[in-house]
Amino acid sequence: MKASAPATRRAGEWAAGGALLLVLGYLVVLPLLILVVAAFRPHGFPFEPGVTFAHVTNAFLDPGLPRLISGTLTFAIGASALAVMLGLLLAFLLERTDMPWRGVWRAAVVLPMAMPPMLLGIAWTLLLGPRIGVFNVMLSEWTGVRGPFLNIYSLSGMIFVEGLALAPSAYLMLAAPVGNIGSAMQEAAAMSAAGPLRRWLKIDLPLLTPAIAACALVMFVAGLVVFDIPAIIGVPSKIIVLSTHIYGLAHNPPESLPRYGEIGALSFLFIGLLVGLVALYQRLGARAQRYVAITGRGWRSSPVPLRAWKYPAVAFVILYFLLTVAAPFAALLWTSLLPYQARISPDLIGLLTVSNHLAFFGNARAISATIHSLEVALLAASAVAVLAFLVAAYVNRSRGPGRRIIDLLAAAPLAIPGVMMGMALIFVYLTFDWLPVYGTIWIIVLAFAAEYLPFGSRAMNGVMSQLHPELEEAARMSGAAPSRVLRKILLPLFLPAAMAVWLWVFAHALRALSAPVMLQGRDNIVLSTLLWGYWNSGEPTIAAAIGIWLIVILTLATIGWRLASRRGGAAHV
Amino acid sequence: MSEAALLSVERVAKRYAEGSAAAVEDMTIDVREGEFFTLLGPSGCGKSTTLRLVAGLESPDAGRIRLAQTVLFDAAKGVNVQSHKRDIAMVFQSYAIWPHMSVLENVLFPLESLGRYGRAERIALARAALDRVGLAQFEHRSSTLLSGGQQQRVALARAIVRQARLVLLDEPLSNLDTALRDQMRDELFVLQKQLGATVVYVTHDQDEAMQLSDRIALMRSGKLVDLGDPRRLYLEPRSAFGAKFLGRTHLHRAKVREVSGTGSVVQTTFGDLMIDGVRASAGIDMLLMIRPEHVEVEPQSSTRPSANSFEARIVSMRFSGRTVLYEAAIGGERLEALTTSSRMFEQGDVVRLHLPSSRCRLLPLEDA
Numbered sequence: 001m002k003a004s005a006p007a008t009r010r011a012g013e014w015a016a017g018g019a020l021l022l023v024l025g026y027l028v029v030l031p032l033l034i035l036v037v038a039a040f041r042p043h044g045f046p047f048e049p050g051v052t053f054a055h056v057t058n059a060f061l062d063p064g065l066p067r068l069i070s071g072t073l074t075f076a077i078g079a080s081a082l083a084v085m086l087g088l089l090l091a092f093l094l095e096r097t098d099m100p101w102r103g104v105w106r107a108a109v110v111l112p113m114a115m116p117p118m119l120l121g122i123a124w125t126l127l128l129g130p131r132i133g134v135f136n137v138m139l140s141e142w143t144g145v146r147g148p149f150l151n152i153y154s155l156s157g158m159i160f161v162e163g164l165a166l167a168p169s170a171y172l173m174l175a176a177p178v179g180n181i182g183s184a185m186q187e188a189a190a191m192s193a194a195g196p197l198r199r200w201l202k203i204d205l206p207l208l209t210p211a212i213a214a215c216a217l218v219m220f221v222a223g224l225v226v227f228d229i230p231a232i233i234g235v236p237s238k239i240i241v242l243s244t245h246i247y248g249l250a251h252n253p254p255e256s257l258p259r260y261g262e263i264g265a266l267s268f269l270f271i272g273l274l275v276g277l278v279a280l281y282q283r284l285g286a287r288a289q290r291y292v293a294i295t296g297r298g299w300r301s302s303p304v305p306l307r308a309w310k311y312p313a314v315a316f317v318i319l320y321f322l323l324t325v326a327a328p329f330a331a332l333l334w335t336s337l338l339p340y341q342a343r344i345s346p347d348l349i350g351l352l353t354v355s356n357h358l359a360f361f362g363n364a365r366a367i368s369a370t371i372h373s374l375e376v377a378l379l380a381a382s383a384v385a386v387l388a389f390l391v392a393a394y395v396n397r398s399r400g401p402g403r404r405i406i407d408l409l410a411a412a413p414l415a416i417p418g419v420m421m422g423m424a425l426i427f428v429y430l431t432f433d434w435l436p437v438y439g440t441i442w443i444i445v446l447a448f449a450a451e452y453l454p455f456g457s458r459a460m461n462g463v464m465s466q467l468h469p470e471l472e473e474a475a476r477m478s479g480a481a482p483s484r485v486l487r488k489i490l491l492p493l494f495l496p497a498a499m500a501v502w503l504w505v506f507a508h509a510l511r512a513l514s515a516p517v518m519l520q521g522r523d524n525i526v527l528s529t530l531l532w533g534y535w536n537s538g539e540p541t542i543a544a545a546i547g548i549w550l551i552v553i554l555t556l557a558t559i560g561w562r563l564a565s566r567r568g569g570a571a572h573v
Numbered sequence: 574m575s576e577a578a579l580l581s582v583e584r585v586a587k588r589y590a591e592g593s594a595a596a597v598e599d600m601t602i603d604v605r606e607g608e609f610f611t612l613l614g615p616s617g618c619g620k621s622t623t624l625r626l627v628a629g630l631e632s633p634d635a636g637r638i639r640l641a642q643t644v645l646f647d648a649a650k651g652v653n654v655q656s657h658k659r660d661i662a663m664v665f666q667s668y669a670i671w672p673h674m675s676v677l678e679n680v681l682f683p684l685e686s687l688g689r690y691g692r693a694e695r696i697a698l699a700r701a702a703l704d705r706v707g708l709a710q711f712e713h714r715s716s717t718l719l720s721g722g723q724q725q726r727v728a729l730a731r732a733i734v735r736q737a738r739l740v741l742l743d744e745p746l747s748n749l750d751t752a753l754r755d756q757m758r759d760e761l762f763v764l765q766k767q768l769g770a771t772v773v774y775v776t777h778d779q780d781e782a783m784q785l786s787d788r789i790a791l792m793r794s795g796k797l798v799d800l801g802d803p804r805r806l807y808l809e810p811r812s813a814f815g816a817k818f819l820g821r822t823h824l825h826r827a828k829v830r831e832v833s834g835t836g837s838v839v840q841t842t843f844g845d846l847m848i849d850g851v852r853a854s855a856g857i858d859m860l861l862m863i864r865p866e867h868v869e870v871e872p873q874s875s876t877r878p879s880a881n882s883f884e885a886r887i888v889s890m891r892f893s894g895r896t897v898l899y900e901a902a903i904g905g906e907r908l909e910a911l912t913t914s915s916r917m918f919e920q921g922d923v924v925r926l927h928l929p930s931s932r933c934r935l936l937p938l939e940d941a
Binding site for chain 1: 628629630655656657658661662663665666667669671672673674682683686687728731732735741
């Protein structure tokens with residue numbers, strides 16, 4: 001007994017590590033591997049005979065590629081820069097100043113997360129479209145100048161909307177670092193004769209650099225892989241980025257056969273990006289951690305007085321909510337109440353009708369899509385919460401083998417576009433038909449499980465690294481076996497964080513378009529693909545009505561998530 | 574209000590939240606030029622708050638704070654000089670070393686903030702300050718790679734480099750281990766004397782306070798309860814709280830029987846005692862205070878005068894090398910005596926305990 005205890009523990013760790021490697025290998029590595037193989041097959045099917053380099057040369061010697069890449073980079077850099085600037089300003093105002101009604105703003109700041117990016121895109125085409133965009137119409141009427149003032153169907157339009165869509169996530173990543181810089185750090189500077197501006201420039205900003213860099217990196221990667229806003233705004237205006245290009249290769253190839261091989265070849269780009277980014281991110285993370293570790297706790301910091309600046313500050317926050325929530329929601333609501341798409345105008349009040357909403361509840365396809373959406377979200381959220389907990393527990397708390405690889409694999413899907421993951425899963429389940437998930441909701445669940453694992457494991461890692469290992473050691477010294485420690489100590493301490501991860505994934509799985517749109521068949525239509533279908537087939541009023549109900553569900557999930565993560569002190573994306 | 578006061582805090586009060594207990598109430602202290610002045614008290618007594626009010630990191634609700642000729646805060650006149658404009662340096666309990674700057678950059682920061690001197694001169698001053706705290710060879714070290722003691726030294730160098738009129742130290746030794754704490758305390762003592770700096774020091778450790786300070790302000794529940802030099806506070810406390818906070822002590826109920834010009838006689842459960850210099854009137858109940866190290870233990874056969882001498886039996890003894898702590902029974906009472914180990918008694922021995930009249934004090938009963 002005495003001699004065998006460490007041995008069984010060791011065997012248990014090997015078994016746990018092996019199992020995790022297997023699961024992550026299946027979820028993450030296998031799809032990527034098959035994409036790579038497909039790149040070298042004549043018709044792009046991984047298990048057909050023959051080898052060709054034609055797809056690789058086609059994809060990389062394509063004269064349009066440099067423009068495609070530079071467009072994608074411009075979009076991602078622009079959107080992430082806007083998101084980080086908005087997020088940083090919000091974090092500073094809400095966490096550090098004496099801005100009026102801070103509590104209200106802080107509670108409301110996550111509301112934009114309930115607005116799916118796809119709907120934000122749709123709403124902004126309604127607000128800033130060249131012909132019926134209400135802001136454009138208003139500006140024309142006020143100034144008397146004809147023609148659209150601002151055209152949403154442009155690269156800057158896409159950057160603007162994507163920046164708005166990412167801003168709440170940027171705020172959530174930056175709020176804690178901005179709020180937590182030990183007040184002692186600034187007090188020490190004040191006692192070294194440094195005024196407020198010098199304190200902000202010389203102390204706060206440098207201390208925040210790692211957090212800002214990490215946030216910018218995550219936002220940049222999100223901008224590189226995102227599909228919905230480029231699809232809604234970019235595709236109609238012929239502004240193509242990598243994700244919409246991949247979608248195009250699969251769905252609208254000029255000579256009608258999907259160009260799977262080229263999609264495989266393009267995956268090299270993302271795999272290369274992934275390796276570089278993950279390494280960079282981990283380095284940044286380690287640096288941020290080191291800063292945090294020695295930051296004195298000190299006294300609660302007294303807020304920075306805004307004085308006369310409070311008026312522009314309040315105006316800024318109101319404008320932020322107007323642009324991310326109020327105006328888009330109003331535009332969608334208006335459109336959903338119209339019998340046909342028309343501009344927003346008091347003259348049309350007589351036309352308003354709830355028939356689109358009634359149709360939604362009477363539509364069998366809509367009902368089944370809602371049920372599918374809820375099923376997918378529920379299953380994906382549960383899978384991610386459990387897997388992320390196990391990964392975090394193994395990586396942080398065991399001495400088992402392969403911890404670094406497991407950690408990396410769990411973070412890898414961050415840099416894989418949802419459309420590409422969808423493509424890969426099609427390959428996997430068309431080739432391995434022993435698991436008949438192709439065309440069912442299960443294949444979407446698998447895609448989401450991989451896509452949202454990076455968020456889940458990072459959030460869990462954050463909480464796990466804050467809990468002192470002595471809590472578990474004390475349990476072990478009280479005679480509890482590892483399984484009991486997991487069940488009685490770790491799990492209860494993690495339940496709030498796990499709950500927060502669960503709700504976050506639930507909300508994102510409900511709103512995401514990229515993987516479902518690649519994987520959709522007749523029997524696995526979800527709300528986002530249904531909405532996408534109506535929008536693309538020229539029925540924006542029905543799409544808007546579905547959108548309103550999606551927002552209602554998401555608002556509830558978002559509020560739940562916020563409450564759970566407050567309790568758990570979970571790290572956010 | 575003494576003319577020589579460099580810092581004067583007058584009737585300052587601070588309450589953190591409406592309706593809560595006052596963190597500091599009616600606080601008045603004067604700190605003289607070149608003085609090592611300590612705010613001492615248990616945690617939550619308001620000593621750190623007082624320091625932060627002087628620093629300007631918190632604003633008082635009432636009162637006045639003045640540094641030399643400059644009024645830093647005056648509630649009545651609405652004056653409140655911001656922290657960074659006060660000629661005051663501070664060392665924080667957590668050291669608050671900026672992790673993104675090297676050791677030298679940390680120390681240069683105050684000089685750069687003040688905009689004093691040229692670059693070369695600043696570097697020379699910063700190096701001199703680092704040299705003073707024994708960190709000369711560490712100037713290019715990243716401050717994230719420093720031990721606790723080294724961080725403490727950087728914090729000190731950062732505070733002395735700007736040559737402020739006043740240096741505030743907020744429990745600077747409390748995060749260090751015992752051996753290092755003793756060493757740093759000695760260094761701090763020497764440093765302050767060398768620089769002639771005026772220091773306000775906050776601690777809850779009475780030994781630290783007594784070894785370092787010229788004067789100590791003892792605080793409790795936001796109020797100043799005693800103020801004086803360490804000797805006076807230890808030997809002639811004004812209250813039972815002060816007596817107990819500064820060191821181990823006995824407190825016995827006693828009734829004043831007679832008061833004369835030179836002293837008085839009090840009645841206790843183990844006999845009558847002579848006490849020097851009492852300001853009390855006959856007939857009232859008070860507390861007799863005597864510290865264990867002032868109780869003299871003699872053999873039963875001792876031929877000393879019998880006043881203040883009582884026969885007792887050793888109940889237990891605890892030997893700790895330099896000293897021996899006895900517990901002795903006199904009648905139904907227990908009395909502790911701390912002696913050196915030059916002469917020792919065993920458990921069960923009958924001895925004579927002598928309580929010197931000069932070391933016995935009478936304290937008011939109310940806050941026992």
